[in-house]
Amino acid sequence: MSQTQHPRILLGVSGSIAAYKAAELIRRLRERGAEVQVVMTAHAQAFITPLSLQAVAGQPVRCELFDRAAEAGMGHIELARWADHLLIAPASANLIARLAHGMADDLLTTLVLASAAPLAIAPAMNHQMWSHPAVQENINRLLARGVHLLGPESGDQACGESGAGRLLEPQRIVEQLLGSEHRPLAGRRVLVTAGPTREALDPVRFLGNRSSGKMGYAVAQALTAAGAQVMVVSGPTALTPPAVERVIPVETALEMHAAVMEHIDHCDIFVAAAAVADYRPQAPSPEKIKKHHHEFQLRMVRNPDILAEVAARHPAPFTLGFAAETEALEAHAREKLQAKGLDMIAANWVGGAQGGFDRDENALLLLWRGGQRELPLMSKRQAAREIVHTITERYAAFTARQNFGSPPG
Incomplete structure (x- = not known):
């Protein structure tokens, strides 16, 4: 990852109830001096609105691959080149499967293939889904390609059950992504x-x-x-x-x-x-x-x-x-x-x-x-x-x- 004072992070948000935590994650990243641009999948928008994340990121949120205004200048390629790091949080079982199989059927998965920046994913799903052999096989494929896995945690889940599959807390995601020591105004x-x-x-x-x-x-x-x-x-x-x-x-x-x-x-x-x-x-x-x-x-x-x-x-x-x-x-x-x-x-x-x-x-x-x-x-x-x-x-x-x-x- 770039060691610049203001790392550029492209945050992907996929369809999970934990998508509401993306707002807090953006705030935590920006507290550390990061510039954040957000890309949302169609399913993510069922849980939190692009306007909400735009307000905390201070940047327009991208949702569509075929955005006429952005794509007039090959905007998705420009966005892929802008990022120092790709972070997907939460990463749903569906998105993990599409990443593992190299699909490029929406803006987020296309950006992953178009970027040379390192990729980190923070899974969030029901504990039974997380333990399913298909999900674990997809995770192992991504790990073999050098994808950085952040979490998940174990604990109570939105469905009322308990087990592994909770999204790692935003502060811990930031610490694992950027390190726990660097803070932009340290010593001031x-x-x-x-x-x-x-x-x-x-x-x-x-x-x-x-x-x-x-x-x-x-x-x-x-x-x-x-x-x-x-x-x-x-x-x-x-x-x-x-x-x-x-x-x-x-x-x-x-x-x-x-x-x-x-x-x-x-x-x-x-x-x-x-x-x-x-x-x-x-x-x-x-x-x-x-x-x-x-x-x-x-x-x-x-x-x-x-x-x-x-x-x-x-x-x-x-x-x-x-x-x-x-x-x-x-x-x-x-x-x-x-x-x-x-x-x-x-x-x-x-x-x-x-x-x-x-x-x-x-x-x-x-x-x-x-x-x-x-x-x-x-x-x-x-x-x-x-x-x-x-x-x-x-x-x-x-x-x-x-x-x-x-x-x-």
Whole structure:
């Protein structure tokens, strides 16, 4: 297999109830920095839709051998040449039989014959099917040709029976395919801010916002899964702290600013996911403010701009900011990207149906100089994995510019 930092994996999905695990497998592969393109058999589409896998892969899913648009330029040959590795998971008994006999009656089996890349299969089927002599004969044929067998495992099956034939868990497939040690951000130090800030009016009241911290915590967890050493500076939340190296709790924007500046010097990447108050009361009352008048005037002063200050450092870490907007999403996000000198920004709508504050889902627009990527509405955990995958790609370009002085891109 290619030893490049971003291995290219062509994932084939065949007809098995375990096909639903393909989405998790794609996420796990991409966490490891892999580029993934998906090919589905006709039977696989009965268990999971191409659109579902397209959303997590970030690439169109191919299903038909005779796709007029793709085949105008012999697209299946181009796809076969693109791959560093072919992985079929799940591999059904039917597909294994067709592979063993060298058939090329759909796009996936044709690609296997047209590619010189190594092939790995992860079988998934009923335990009686797996033990059948015909299946075992087909497996032995494939092994004799150098096909790599991943699993299957033994355990409970969808039919209610138990035995060998379960699809190997996605994480174990990835480890056996790519090795258990390589993670794309291994050794990188990352500082993440998360949650809201609270600005005191008096000992009882504060000015705050609707941020729950869910997006920031999910990104921190996904960065850890990618191998990074992660520290989180967190405003007040009701969430369980993420499993990272250290969590520093703060309350106000000034406290968050102080914590970030204390620890930023040795960080490679800074992710500003916190919703930091732009202003704070100039003079919080030392006593509870009583209700005396029909009107109450409050004088506010600007808080430090933590993100802009970090991005302006020399040298600066790779900086990712977030922009929560109620109108002109892309225009405002691009303005913030440029004005603060950021490397990347993740923008999302708030106050509508597209996720955002204090919700479990989010839809995001990722922007950087010279490129962008849209993430449709998905869970924040899934969105975090997609963000970290893009960070990994952009950070590689960032370090190349730092090392060789190449122009921004």
